[in-house]
Amino acid sequence: MSLRSGIPLTVRVPLVVVLLMVVISIGVSQLVLWRLVETQERQLGDLANAYLDGLESSLVDPVLRRDSWEVFDILDRARAVYAAVRPIETTVADANGLVLASSEPRSAPIGSTLPPSTASRTMIVSERDGVAIADRSLMVEGRQIGRINTRIDISPMLAERAEVTWYLVISNAVLTIALTALGWFTVRRMVAPMNVLLRHVSAAADGSVEPIPETQIRSQSPEWSRLFQRYNRMANALSERELLLGRVAEEERLAGLGKLASSVAHEINNPLGGILNAVDTIRVHGDNPKVRAGAVELVDRGLRGMRDIVRSILNSYKEDRPARGLTHADFDDLLTLITPEVRRKQIALEWTIDIPEGMTVSALGIRQAALNLLLNACKATPRGSKLGFSAGIVGRALELEISDAGPGLATDVAEILTGDEVSAQGVATSGLGLWVTRRIVKDLGGSVVVGKSKHGGAKLRVIVPLVESVSREVADVA
Known part of the structure; x- marks a missing residue:
């Protein structure tokens, strides 16, 4: 400087x-x-x-x-x-x-x-x-x-x-001090509106967009009043945009949940049919201990499988939970949630988890970000292709890697994950899922790296630093 x-x-x-x-x-x-x-x-x-x-x-x-x-x-x-x-x-x-x-x-x-x-x-x-x-x-x-x-x-x-000589020195000193004070007060008064605008612009950069009060606008000169009014129009537009993005994100989250529920319902339907058959068997041959025991075992396995699916959904979408660290069970839940889509498209899934238990990173944030990326990767991967997912510790950071066999990410879509600005074209192409994922990763202090996978599609590396303690979780997810 x-x-x-x-x-x-x-x-x-x-x-x-x-x-x-x-x-x-x-x-x-x-x-x-x-x-x-x-x-x-x-x-x-x-x-x-x-x-x-x-x-x-x-x-x-x-x-x-x-x-x-x-x-x-x-x-x-x-x-x-x-x-x-x-x-x-x-x-x-x-x-x-x-x-x-x-x-x-x-x-x-x-x-x-x-x-x-x-x-x-x-x-x-x-x-x-x-x-x-x-x-x-x-x-x-x-x-x-x-x-x-x-x-x-x-x-x-x-x-x-x-x-x-002394008269000149004293008079010049007094005149210099007077003009300096006059210059300071004049410039201070001139830049006062600039300081007001700077404070509001700085607050907007930090995520809090507040319009300038009308009382301050009326007290300014016509030039500054026009500038303040234009800033207020921009601030109102940004606030409306953030509100709209939040609403659309919530709607897309619910839509995604609906799609996931539809897939899970299909997955639950198979063990449910088996359970009903077991019940009919018990009714007809319930007096046979061997047949009855086999039917009860079938009912137990079907109910446990449905319980695991429902528990995974609740763990991923339940809000206002106390913050906790990431465990192997969270990745097991992720695997359970994407299994219906993987089976539907006959995808060969390569799943590798190499992490210690109870890492100091937000479990809810990682689950939601990873689920968004996995569902997008499943969507992009052709039927019968390969999809890879791995999780490990690199230095003092958790690193997730998702690689698919799809066509790869367009430049404007990749910028949603890696850039600071969100383009309307990218959001329109990919939906808000990737935008919400970027926001979650950014809140966790991490970053996303986009590359080329060995399967021919996109490779996404999510790097999130470990912290001393898990202090906050991300609540919005697409």
Whole structure:
């Protein structure tokens, strides 16, 4: 799973808003600060040039005369006149770089050497020291007679710049948080109908199809209302389809039971005729102990045979029984139930059972699934052909195998047993017996594998895992 697919939409959109706001804020802040710095430095340069221009016109004669006191007096008076410039220290030197006077004599005494300037009419801004250094050459008739060097306090300008920076940071942060919250609430409101639809679709995937209440539909926008109404129509159609399938399955179960009862009635009719003959024999020759004993033995065998047939039917179709494990007796009942059909079609039955007693798998579910498949195999097997059935343990699973000599299973019919979806054509071709069998096997956690049998027809392998305990049984059977 990718990171994008693992993050909800209600989180992704606010994150995108945050990233966009951060990028935009950085870009806008840099542009504002760049313009501010440019404006401040231009204003500072204008003030410094005005200050130096004023000094330059006043200092030409004193510098030519090398009158340090007059130079110092001019510097002292200029500090008060140009207080807005906030000069920290102004130094005047001759053409050789020797200091004539300074507003701070202790840092630049008369006669000391002034450091050379990098260029004429240049200003250097040092934000770390909070000062700007301006340098001006004194020129007379194209000849340099001296230099003016001044250090200006720019701490107010830097404080204003820092204040603007913090204002931008705070305002952008507040705006980002506000837009993020707005984006989260907006997206949450936008996807709320999607979450409603997702919950109902997920419930439908789990087998519980519930329509969306009308109160929720009326509170949505026209687009979502139309989508919800279409979903409700689909949900109602699915519910009706499941109900119809259940009814048809029940009808087919009863129909199958009727067909089976008809076959069993034919099977019971033979011993019943023998019993009636034995009764007539007892009536006529009842005084003969040997004849009477033989007739009673015949009646006993006939009644026991009919009892076994009736008990097998009851065990296979009786509902609401307590869950129990699978035993050999269950397979004996299956053999009893399919024997009439096998005899009717003269099928050679290969019957192999190799399982332990009391396996932890639902007896009722296995009996019903196996009986459905066996009856379908008998129906598909031609008269006089072979039919194979085996049951055994493979690993931690019960494996049943039914192989017939019929034409095999069509693709759409095979998909009923092996696929997740049921095609209408497959159900129409095979009936609901195979669909009910697939549902039983799926409820037991098993699967069905369709292949080719050695007899030339279809081979079905039913694989059902063993469990710790038998907890539930399948009640619907075709």
